[in-house]
Amino acid sequence: MLELRDVAVDYGDVRALWGASLTVEKGAIVALVGANGAGKSTTLKAISRIIPLSGGSIHFEGEPIHTLASHQVVARGVVQVPEGRRLFPKMTVLENLMVGSHLPAARQKRAEALERVYAFFPKLKERAHQLAGTLSGGEQQMVAIGRGLMAQPKVLMLDEPSLGLAPIVVKEVFAIVRRLRDEGITVLLVEQNTAQSLAIADRGYVMENGRITLSGTGQQLLENEHVKKAYLGA
């Protein structure tokens, strides 16, 4: 459904991605793991077209999307919840969520989407009219995920969604990821929480220094010696 072939990305003189290839199957949870700075976020940014490619191609549902503008990618249903939340701090929680359903297609289903987000995160309903910038870290993460869901994604890319969340919320997030998959939404998950993310993933990719170095089912990777040593802190 989503396929990256030999994607390369440069930041100025520095190459961050060296020809990454990966495939995300429809309806699957795909985990992308790797050390800090490996290039995971860069990969997601490349897919969302907020940084230019230096080489390679990205296809979604068989069509190239690496030639589109970022908003067109979202319109196709490829939605990202960025690393570090990136909320609109001077807008309320509700307004943040509304921006999530900015595109016409998502706008039509706005009311039900909002219901669903509030059901996932009841706390957000309580805080609907608080400015997002004054929320606690965890609350902000909830808004970020909720905002992504408002866009009616076919593929939801989550960049470190559990970062800074209390264990109880982390569990919730992982539960939500599973539920999303069960509802037919494809999830591309980038996580430091390697064990947990591989545990729920149908498929996993390991990224190191800008290259995909390993792939397999989540279970395979969990049992891989290299992965154990480098990422699971065994």
Add this chain to the structure above:
Amino acid sequence: MSKVKELILPVLLAVAVLAVPLVIKNPYWLNVLILILVWTSLGTAWNILGGYAGQLSLGHSAFFGLGAYTLAITATRFGWNPWLGIALGILLAVPLSLFIGSITFRLHGPYFVLGTLAIAEVLRLVALAWRSVTNGAVGIMVPRLFMGISRAPFYWFIAAVAIVAVGLTWWIERNKVGYYFTAIREDQETAESIGINTTGYKNLALVISAVISAVTGAFYASFLSYIEPDIVLSEPVSLQMAIVAIIGGRGTVLGPTVGATLLVLASELFRAQFKQAHLLIYGLLLMAAILFLPGGVLGTIQQRLKDRRAARLAATGATFVARKEAS
């Protein structure tokens, strides 16, 4: 030892600058050089506060005007020796800057910029209206610091001011104060958290900056031999100070010098070359400079050098040294 060595080049440069009138006798060019030095001093003053400490003021005409008016008023109303007037201007710059600081340092970002602009504008309007002291728009004829036809003494005076200002910046950059100024520029909260008295250091930067501006203002008044509020207290003065520093490279020792040289020469050249269109060309140049050299001339060069070094380091595979160290 190495301290002494470090000083050789700057001292030679300073001597060379001071020797210029011995070589260039043409009064027109000497006049242009004086203007360059005036703007070097002002840009450097601005740079200490704006470039290093990151407080982007558009109200420095207040200090410039204070220096100019103190000299003018004490000399014409009380018959003071102009040198005494300059000294008083320096003294007064301290309380004025602390007062302005006590108001504006509570503002952040664009509000600080606008706040400084507004205060300077209020001062200009008051100077226009307070005719019993300032003569209002009629202005004041200011006695010359140096008699005679030669511009050389003027040159030496302002060259000395500029050298002190640039030298001070050089010293600041190499010392704790400089690090502290920069830390405040980069992030005030973090700076507080590691023990930096941000208000104190911002005031320090402002006072230094104000004093240099005031001396230059006093000099300028005497050099023009005539001042009125729109000359020394107006927004264009404040703007030009910032332009000089930013085009040259803010937060660099010689940036304002480079900026002043380029801009004064450009303005002289354009005025001769483009006649009515010269301000249009100047505006275009200013826009181009900001768009294509956002860090200023020196800033961009320095950044290029740094980037190259970073690229080299990255190429050698220093992705994340830390991981290999611990555990």
Add this chain to the structure above:
Amino acid sequence: MELLAQLPQNLVSGLLLGGMYALIGVGLALVFGVMDIVNLAHGAFLMVGMYTTYLLVNHLGLDPYLGILVSGPILFVLGMLIQRLVIKRIATASHMNQILLTVGLSMVLVNTAQLLFTADYRQIRTSYAETVIRIGSVSMNLAYIISFFLAVAITVGLYLYLMKSEFGRALRATSQDIHAAQLMGVNVQNVQMTAFGLGMALAGAAGALLTPVYYLYPTVGENFGLKAFTMVVLGGMGSVVGAALGGVTLALAESLGQIFVGHELKDAIGFFVFILVLLFKPEGLFGRARA
């Protein structure tokens, strides 16, 4: 008693002038308040709006107020062009760089106007500006009255547009985090261009309202640049209605204040209020009515 006698006229004068100020402030509220671009060329935009109106009235014989329907779109497009070519590149630059760039832009606009139109003062005379309505001792110029109501209408319309429309929300989102807005499917290029175009169109509208009662020359905008910032800050950053109220407040402060400090220092009153508000009520006088 003498003061009391002046009061009604000053109140009315201030209020009517306030309508004009409001439009100037509202245009900047979009660019500075919402997009966070410290635009010192707003005065020059006003000037461009005035010359456009002048040309429409003098060469095409249009009514100055109907002319807004023509000059508005012209300035809108011009604003979009300026955004595309110039402003876009400094949207996230430091405030000082934005200031200097827009100062450069302003110099370019002003001096282009001078080359095109010479520095001559120009004026259009309309029957509106000749018509005076007197109520008791208070006199009102019809042109001011029309301007005032047009300004109110435009402000209200814009407010509703920003509040009700998807565009308004997208615009605010874009100004707060452009990458995140992109990720939510906002076409940020268009949003920013449109917003800047709107800001300039509003300056143009203000210019159209000002032309019949004032006069124009290339540097005319200088009188209004810093004032526009005052209005935006008085009203609370990012608030369009606030900026409009800020405009009225400023005009009233100037016109009432000069009873006490004289005409010469009336602008100083404005700046003084400005500083006080920044210090003690940084969220603006009118709360945080957003959009």
Add this chain to the structure above:
Amino acid sequence: GCGGSATQSPGSSSSSSSSGSSGSAGSGTSSGSSGASNPSSSQANLPDEIEIGIITALTGSEAKFGEAHMRGYQIALEEINAAGGVLGRPLKLIVEDDASKPENAISAAEKLATQTKVPLIIGSYSSAATLPAAQTATTYQVPFIVPTAAADNITEFGSRYVFRINSPSSEYASTVVNFLMDQVKPKTMAIVYENTNFGTSTAQPARELAEKAGIQVVAYEGYAKGAPDFKPLITKVKAANPDVVLYVSYLLDATLLMRQARELDFNPKVYIGAGAGFSTPEFVREEGAGKDAEYTFSATLWTTDVAWKGAKEFAEEFEKRYGVEPAYHSAETHAALYLVKDVLERAGSLDREAVRQALAETDMGPDATIFGPMKFNEKGQNAHPMLVTQVQDGNYVTVWPSEYAAAAPILPTPTWSERK
């Protein structure tokens, strides 16, 4: 306009100066008084063209006046060169723009004084720029002619090199008060002035002279120029109920002040201006105050109907070229160039000291220039006779002093409601 290139070469200009009518305007005294040196001997040392230094405001907020200056120069230049130039050589202008900024003016003066061999400099427009330029010229001992700048102090810093042909601000004040005492004898007066150099340095002596003459000054209000709304100010002045209102204002404010005075139905016996806006051609036209300008008086330096020889012809030529009536600024620079011609011919050389000497000895009769007689006192100030005009039927008519008057003043001013 005349703007394209600022150094006017005689070749290009001589072709267009077919206006023989005004060509003789300055010829009256040209060979009159005795030059210090022998013309024929120095003639050999003369360059092909005689360059004259000009400083004015081509850009900036006063660019309009720089333009008026240039137009006056241009016409005079073409006339003089068409009539054979000066000392047998064509004149050439080297124009420097100061944008009304003092530092530019200094730089320009410095450049002209040291980079060129100009025998003298004429400049500039604004007083703020003219004063330091005059001082710079003095430093380099270059004669400096002031055509327009009115601040009194320009001739008061003890320079032997500065010569001003226009009247200083204080004379606007004395002219106004003398006229009022002669014709109106008011009891009370309001003075409303812009807080610029010209505004304050005219208003201040006007107040003193008025009070000395027994007129009570019931309102004395400074204002910041360029405001869109003067009603609060006029309301205040109206409340003081003065017999006479003196406005010291430039065109823009003058226009709004009159317009809004009508709107407020403010009816003093006399509206009088101290030159500037109240004696600018645009003021009486539709794009200025138009009808609202009617009956206003003004002290002025020059009018197109003034009796000085060549003034009318100049005005005609000017209108033909530029489509507008000349302001006195253009007349001043036109006359300045004829003064230069006279001075250089008397000096017989381009030596600056000789030229200064010749300037000091100038004695040009009333018909020598379109701006009237030229004779400088020991401070270098020309005793320029000032006039008072009144707008009658949309035209400036000289009404005082009687020797120059073309009509009698209409007094008192009809109220706004009495006018149709």
Add this chain to the structure above:
Amino acid sequence: MEALLEVTNLTKAFGGLYAVRGVSFAVQKGEVLSIIGPNGAGKTTVFNLISGFHSPTEGEIRFKGEVINRLKPHQRALRGLGRTFQIVKPFPGLSILENVMVGAFARTNSVAQARAEAMRILEFVGLHGRAHLLASTLTLAGRKRLEVARALATKPDLILLDEVSAGLNPTEVEEMIALLRRLADMGIGSVAGVEHVMQVVMTLSDRVVVLNHGELIAAGTPQEVVNNPAVIEAYLGGEVAHHA
């Protein structure tokens, strides 16, 4: 022995909302205290109160025996209170070395000394290989280390660490634990970590304080706290964290 830090009845209201309410605890010299709690419980607010970035609505903060309620943040830093920020805030335009040097200037006026001290600390945290790169080039893990290094450079007696291991992968978390343990061992700084990564809480803390809705709901050893039903319900959820 007198506590190094002692807060009593600490309370902070934002408008009507109490972010922290009546919280009291103490930290002894050389002790590692962890503050945990659900998102929005008030942990960062407690840090901001202690380090002086917010002023308390009520309550007292005593550091080394002195009441510091009215001191400015920099004054507290100079008295030996170091902190890091949850949302890392390096000086992006300065090199990594310079970032740390600025911290070191709290104790010296000499550039040479500050540089030497900074290098020593960079080595300690394992960043010395990148000393001359701009701080903005660091990834999150690097920035977290830099935060710690810069705070350490001020030679604190107590260091407040706000989520220094969030966003790190398990291996990196282990490295961070090792680093923090060395801090504790050196006895120079007592650490009060605000952590969601339970691994860190469990292995490092001497004692744990749990906040919920701004109020203290439990305190004790890590073992005691993770078995506290209130904590499980509010913070850990379901099964108890077993990876101790």
